[in-house]
Amino acid sequence: TPESLLTLQPWELRILDQSFTVVDAHLEIPSLPFAELQAENPTVKWLTMPQRGEAAMVAIQVIINRRIKSLRMLVFLMPEGFRHDIQHANQLANINKNFPVAIEREWRDFSNLRYVRIFIEPTTVA
Secondary structure: OOOOOOOOOOEEEEEEOOOOOEEEEEEEEOOOOOOOOOEEEEEEEEOOOOOOOOOOOEEEEEEEOOOOOOOOEEEEEOOOOOOOOOOOHHHOOOOOOOOOEOOOOOOEEOOOOOEEEEEEOOOOOO
16 A cells, blocks of 8 residues: 555446355446555464465454544455455454443444444443
8 A cells, every 4th residue: 555645546346246246346447545444564464374265364453543433344355366264253352441332232244245344332431
């Protein structure tokens, strides 16, 4: 990833069926800058080296510098050609006890093999 973006790249949205075939898509969605996000240092660390056809463990880290009132979910998309192998909730951990994962609902969704969603507790702090 470049240190700074010269131009904002458009987003792409694809809707897939159960066999991961694209059934609808919207390409060239204009990007908006994430001025209020203030996140840094996203890292992916392979805890076990990936081998074709084998499961590997990975740690993902994102530093969010301040509370964001409108943030409700983080979505981690698997790289092309990869699928996650999370089969039970205890295989996905939040190791930061100060990170506000959802309380009123299950905070992790790994039902789709292409992404993992982390639901965040709405903040009441201004």
